[in-house]
Amino acid sequence: MGPDPGAEPSPGGQDSQRFDVAVVGAGVVGAAIARELARYQLRCVLVEAGPDVGAGTSKANTALLHTGFDAKPGTLEARLVRRGHELLLRDGPGLGIPVEQVGALLVAWTEEQLAALPGIAARAAENGSPDVRQVGVPELYRREPRLGPGAKGGLEVPREGIVCPWTTPLAFATEALANGVELRLDSEVGRVRRGPSGVHRLDVPDGTVSARWVVNAAGLRADEVDRRLGHDRFTVTPRRGELIVFDKLARPLLRHILLPVPTATSKGVLVAPTVFGNVLLGPTAEDLPDKTDTATSAHGLASLLEHGRRILPDLAGEEVTAVYAGLRAATEHADYQIEVHAGERYACVGGIRSTGLSAALAIAEHVVAELGGAGLQLVPKTQVERVRMPNIGEALPRPWWEPGRAAADPDDGRIVCHCERVTKGELLDAARSPIPPRDLDGLRRRTRVLTGRCQGFYCAATVAALFARASGQPVAELLGLPRPSR
Ligand SMILES: Cc1cc2nc3c(=O)[nH]c(=O)nc-3n(C[C@H](O)[C@H](O)[C@H](O)COP(=O)(O)OP(=O)(O)OC[C@H]3O[C@@H](n4cnc5c(N)ncnc54)[C@H](O)[C@@H]3O)c2cc1C
Numbered sequence: 001m002g003p004d005p006g007a008e009p010s011p012g013g014q015d016s017q018r019f020d021v022a023v024v025g026a027g028v029v030g031a032a033i034a035r036e037l038a039r040y041q042l043r044c045v046l047v048e049a050g051p052d053v054g055a056g057t058s059k060a061n062t063a064l065l066h067t068g069f070d071a072k073p074g075t076l077e078a079r080l081v082r083r084g085h086e087l088l089l090r091d092g093p094g095l096g097i098p099v100e101q102v103g104a105l106l107v108a109w110t111e112e113q114l115a116a117l118p119g120i121a122a123r124a125a126e127n128g129s130p131d132v133r134q135v136g137v138p139e140l141y142r143r144e145p146r147l148g149p150g151a152k153g154g155l156e157v158p159r160e161g162i163v164c165p166w167t168t169p170l171a172f173a174t175e176a177l178a179n180g181v182e183l184r185l186d187s188e189v190g191r192v193r194r195g196p197s198g199v200h201r202l203d204v205p206d207g208t209v210s211a212r213w214v215v216n217a218a219g220l221r222a223d224e225v226d227r228r229l230g231h232d233r234f235t236v237t238p239r240r241g242e243l244i245v246f247d248k249l250a251r252p253l254l255r256h257i258l259l260p261v262p263t264a265t266s267k268g269v270l271v272a273p274t275v276f277g278n279v280l281l282g283p284t285a286e287d288l289p290d291k292t293d294t295a296t297s298a299h300g301l302a303s304l305l306e307h308g309r310r311i312l313p314d315l316a317g318e319e320v321t322a323v324y325a326g327l328r329a330a331t332e333h334a335d336y337q338i339e340v341h342a343g344e345r346y347a348c349v350g351g352i353r354s355t356g357l358s359a360a361l362a363i364a365e366h367v368v369a370e371l372g373g374a375g376l377q378l379v380p381k382t383q384v385e386r387v388r389m390p391n392i393g394e395a396l397p398r399p400w401w402e403p404g405r406a407a408a409d410p411d412d413g414r415i416v417c418h419c420e421r422v423t424k425g426e427l428l429d430a431a432r433s434p435i436p437p438r439d440l441d442g443l444r445r446r447t448r449v450l451t452g453r454c455q456g457f458y459c460a461a462t463v464a465a466l467f468a469r470a471s472g473q474p475v476a477e478l479l480g481l482p483r484p485s486r
Pocket of ligand 1: 024050189221
C-alpha cells in the first residue's frame with residue numbers, strides 16, 4: 001500500500017459528504033470499476049448523467065464475449081480483453097449474467113482473405129489463443145450447413161462467446177451498491193474544480209460531489225471530462241454501428257458466431273446468436289460528428305442485409321424483430337486511453353471502443369491496481385457481499401421456472417409478455433430491485449419485456465399499467481403519450 005499524497009480528513013470525519021473516489025459514468029466500465037473499488041474500505045460514489053446504469057453504449061452493442069484473438073499484440077486492449085474474457089467467464093455465471101461460449105468461425109470469402117488466415121492464427125497464438133486453428137471448406141460447411149456458397153476457408157475460434165449486455169453493467173453496479181457504493185443518477189458532471197487541499201469538486205445539477213480521487217469512465221464523453229480535468233490527450237469520434245435483430249425462428253440457422261476477416265477500421269459485419277435466442281446481423285462502422293446520433297439509416301440497414309444474404313442466405317427469409325444502433329467511443333489512437341495521474345489523483349479510462357463489454361472486469365482490475373500504486377489506500381474489507389441477478393438468458397431456467405414458485409406466488413405464474421414469456425412477478429421484482437428501472441426501456445433491459453416479435457404491440461399497455469402502479473409514475477408518461485388536457 002503506498003502513501004496517500006496530501007492526506008485529507010478521513011471520510012465520515014470532518015467532511016462526511018466527501019468521497020474517497022468518484023467514478024464518473026455508469027456504463028459497463030464505470031460499474032465494473034465501482035464494483036472492484038467496493039472490495040476495499042473506501043467511500044465511493046458512481047455518478048451517472050443518465051437515468052439508469054448501462055443505458056449508453058453499453059446497452060447497444062453486438063454482445064460478443066471476445067477472447068481478443070485478433071487484437072493488436074502488445075497493446076493494453078489485447079491484454080485486457082484476454083483477461084476480461086477470463087474474468088467474465090469466472091464471475092459472470094455467479095452474478096447471474098447470461099454467458100454462452102458458442103465459439104466462432106471466421107470465414108474467408110476471397111483468395112486475399114484466405115491468404116490472411118495464417119497471419120490471424122499466428123496473431124491469435126500471440127494473444128493467448130493458441131486454440132484458434134484453420135479449417136477447410138468441407139469442415140466449414142459441415143459445421144455450418146446454411147453458410148452461403150463460395151467460402152474459401154476459415155478459422156475456428158472455439159472460446160469466443162456471447163453475453164448479456166444488459167445484465168452485465170446492472171450486475172456490476174448492484175454488487176457495488178451491496179458493498180456500500182453510492183449511486184447518483186441524473187447527475188451529469190459539469191465543471192470540475194480542485195480545492196486548495198486537492199479535493200475534486202464535481203458540479204452536478206443538484207450541487208457538488210467532492211472526492212479525493214476521480215475516475216473518468218464517461219464513454220463517449222470521456223474526452224470532454226478529461227479536458228475538464230486539465231488534459232487534452234484524445235478526441236472521441238463516435239463510430240456508429242447499426243444492427244438487425246432477427247426473430248427467434250431464425251436461431252436454428254446457425255450454430256456459431258460467423259465472423260468476417262477483420263479490416264484495419266472494423267471487425268466487420270458478422271452474424272451471431274444472442275443470449276435471448278435471436279440472431280444478430282451487424283454492425284456497420286461509420287464515423288459521425290454527433291455523439292447522440294443512435295438513429296438507424298436506410299443505407300446502413302441495406303448494406304447489412306446485403307452482407308447477411310452472402311453469409312447466411314436463409315436469413316433473408318426471416319422476420320426482423322428490431323433494428324438499433326450504438327456508438328463506439330473511437331479515438332485517434334489505436335488503443336485504450338487509460339492513465340492514472342498520481343499527483344492529480346485522477347484516472348482517465350477513455351477510448352474503450354469496441355471491446356469494453358468483454359474487457360470491463362479486467363479494466364477495473366487494472367485501474368484499481370494502478371490507483372493503489374498511485375497512492376489510493378486499498379485496505380480489503382473483511383467481508384464482500386455477492387449478488388445474483390435474475391436470469392434473463394435463454395440457456396438457463398428463468399426464475400419463474402422453479403418448481404413450486406408459481407404456486408407460492410401466483411404473479412410468478414402470470415405471463416404478461418408472451419413473446420418473451422415474462423411474468424408479472426419478474427416485472428414486480430425488477431421494480432423493487434436495488435437499482436429499479438425508471439422507464440420502460442429500463443424495465444426491458446432487466447426482464448426482456450417488450451423485446452419480442454410484437455415489440456410491445458400486445459402487452460405495452462398492460463406492462464405500462466403494472467409498472468406505473470409499482471413505480472408511482474403516470475402511465476401516459478411511461479408510454480410517451482401527451483398529458484391529457486384539463
Ligand atoms: C455497435 C457496437 C458493437 C459493439 N460490440 C461489442 C462486442 O461485441 N463486445 C464487446 O466487448 N464490446 C462491444 N462494443 C463496445 C462496448 O459496447 C463498449 O466498449 C462499452 O459499452 C463501453 O462502456 P463504457 O462504460 O466505457 O461506456 P458507456 O456505456 O457509454 O458508459 C459511459 C457512461 O458515462 C455517462 N457519462 C458521460 N458523460 C458524463 C458526465 N459528464 N457525467 C456523468 N456521467 C457521464 C454516460 O451517460 C454513460 O452512461 C460494441 C460497441 C458498439 C457501439
